[in-house]
Amino acid sequence: MDRPRLTTLLVRSVVGTYLLVALGATAAADAGPIVTAGHHLAAVLVGLLLVVTAVVARRSGASPWVARGTLAVLLVYPVQAGIGLAGASGFAPFDGRLHLLGGVAVFGTLLVTLLVQLEATTLAGIDAESSSPVADPSLSDVASPSTGADPSSADADPSSADADPSPADVATTADALGDRLRAYLELTKPRLMWLLCLLALAGMGLATATGAALDGVTVVATLAGGVLAIGAAGTFNHVYERDRDRKMRRTADRPVATDRVGVRRAIAFGIGLVTVAMAIMVAFVNVLAAALTAAAVVYYAYVYTVLLKPTTRWNTVIGGGSGALPALIGYAAVTGTVELPAILLAVVVFCWTPAHFYNLAIAHRDDYARADYPMMPVLEGVTATRRRIVGWLGVTLLAAVLLGGVTDLGVPYALATTVLGGVFVRSVVRQYATAGAHDDSEAVRQAAYRSFHASNAYLGGVLAVILLETLVL
Ligand code: HEM
Numbered sequence: 317m318d319r320p321r322l323t324t325l326l327v328r329s330v331v332g333t334y335l336l337v338a339l340g341a342t343a344a345a346d347a348g349p350i351v352t353a354g355h356h357l358a359a360v361l362v363g364l365l366l367v368v369t370a371v372v373a374r375r376s377g378a379s380p381w382v383a384r385g386t387l388a389v390l391l392v393y394p395v396q397a398g399i400g401l402a403g404a405s406g407f408a409p410f411d412g413r414l415h416l417l418g419g420v421a422v423f424g425t426l427l428v429t430l431l432v433q434l435e436a437t438t439l440a441g442i443d444a445e446s447s448s449p450v451a452d453p454s455l456s457d458v459a460s461p462s463t464g465a466d467p468s469s470a471d472a473d474p475s476s477a478d479a480d481p482s483p484a485d486v487a488t489t490a491d492a493l494g495d496r497l498r499a500y501l502e503l504t505k506p507r508l509m510w511l512l513c514l515l516a517l518a519g520m521g522l523a524t525a526t527g528a529a530l531d532g533v534t535v536v537a538t539l540a541g542g543v544l545a546i547g548a549a550g551t552f553n554h555v556y557e558r559d560r561d562r563k564m565r566r567t568a569d570r571p572v573a574t575d576r577v578g579v580r581r582a583i584a585f586g587i588g589l590v591t592v593a594m595a596i597m598v599a600f601v602n603v604l605a606a607a608l609t610a611a612a613v614v615y616y617a618y619v620y621t622v623l624l625k626p627t628t629r630w631n632t633v634i635g636g637g638s639g640a641l642p643a644l645i646g647y648a649a650v651t652g653t654v655e656l657p658a659i660l661l662a663v664v665v666f667c668w669t670p671a672h673f674y675n676l677a678i679a680h681r682d683d684y685a686r687a688d689y690p691m692m693p694v695l696e697g698v699t700a701t702r703r704r705i706v707g708w709l710g711v712t713l714l715a716a717v718l719l720g721g722v723t724d725l726g727v728p729y730a731l732a733t734t735v736l737g738g739v740f741v742r743s744v745v746r747q748y749a750t751a752g753a754h755d756d757s758e759a760v761r762q763a764a765y766r767s768f769h770a771s772n773a774y775l776g777g778v779l780a781v782i783l784l785e786t787l788v789l
Pocket residue numbers: 507508509510511512515566631632633635636638639640665669672673676772
């Protein structure tokens with residue numbers, strides 16, 4: 317029978333259970349009668365959904381593990397509901413933590429069951445060959461970028477070679493200046509900045525719960541220092557990766573890879589940016605925030621770019637820590653210290669990063685193979701990478717619940733992580749609809765890109781709501 321229907325039911329069960337867990341943990345502390353009644357009603361509806369899902373799983377001839385998973389959940393669910401009721405009536409052994417643990421267990425089991433269902437239905441219709449890892453990562457080079465120049469000659473900066481424009485040619489000079497400014501701007505990886513700034517701001521928002529005041533100078537200086545530091549780290553990354561960037565379609569036209577900016581100039585630019593960043597952080601913020609910012613630059617530009625990215629398939633998992641640091645930087649900027657809420661926010665971003673990046677790694681799998689990067693889909697194939705996306709997404713959602721549980725974040729936060737988490741989960745599930753398409757096909761690429769955008773929407777939306785709750789509401 318109808319397998320897509322079972323998949324839909326499982327997705328709804330996962331999201332419904334997550335809503336219960338998120339609302340329960342996040343709003344537990346200050347749950348008014350409306351939230352409590354909503355929690356009870358949702359618990360009944362999700363219970364019914366689980367019954368339907370288990371029945372459909374049994375009747376649809378799904379994989380035995382899907383039937384077992386849905387049945388196990390169905391058996392545990394009344395116990396979990398009982399613990400909740402007992403806890404609510406003050407029966408001591410059944411406190412909120414056990415109820416939370418039960419919710420996590422139900423959510424985790426359902427997510428694994430969904431994954432089994434997705435893989436079972438996908439593998440049924442897939443050409444085994446299309447899911448295999450790339451056989452030979454050292455494929456031929458991408459067509460040379462426009463200049464095609466040897467990287468070793470990059471020090472002779474072509475942008476400085478012809479510094480004598482004709483006075484009549486003002487428009488051309490302006491164009492050249494514009495091009496050069498654009499090239500330097502591109503070195504700073506500006507497209508990443510909005511989310512990293514939002515993360516630092518959310519860290520600052522959480523810090524206000526300590527009673528610390530948020531002043532304009534701290535906010536502006538932290539963001540300015542952070543933006544310059546990210547720019548420096550991005551610039552060093554461009555310099556170090558210029559050879560491999562030339563081999564990848566996505567990166568072949570980068571400023572250093574194409575010699576639009578010479579290596580020496582780029583390094584000097586990076587050093588200038590990081591120096592100004594540090595000066596701003598030390599002068600207008602505090603030493604801890606400055607030290608964390610310096611650590612983030614070293615983490616991304618050296619630990620990730622040089623040590624991890626070219627050598628291990630765990631590169632993005634371990635390297636993701638650099639992108640999580642702005643949470644600590646923002647918090648430290650306001651309080652002068654780092655505490656649990658900031659650490660948990662960083663943990664959310666750390667877990668989110670593989671779920672974010674693996675989509676791009678799938679979309680650009682052939683590119684990464686060409687440049688000989690040991691990215692997960694290159695080494696283990698698309699199916700195994702999607703499995704990891706589902707896993708990291710699940711852990712991210714649970715980390716978000718934990719963050720909600722230890723802070724004053726309330727219903728808007730719980731709803732944001734549920735709704736945007738649901739959109740993210742759905743986008744990943746839709747990647748499985750490309751079963752049968754080749755791993756490097758346009759359909760696989762586009763589906764992966766949709767999840768990439770959903771990942772950014774998830775984190776952006778959740779961070780925005782944290783800001784709203786901590787600074788406005
Ligand atoms: C190891 C960690 C990470 C890796 C390898 C990674 C990789 C990438 C890559 C390759 C792109 C370019 C996408 C393209 O060419 O279209 C990108 C874009 C982006 N990343 Fe990440 N990323 C990581 C962590 C983060 C973190 C921690 C954040 C923010 C908290 C972040 C936010 C963004 C944003 C906002 C974009 C731009 C999206 C757009 O252009 O619409 N990334 N990432």
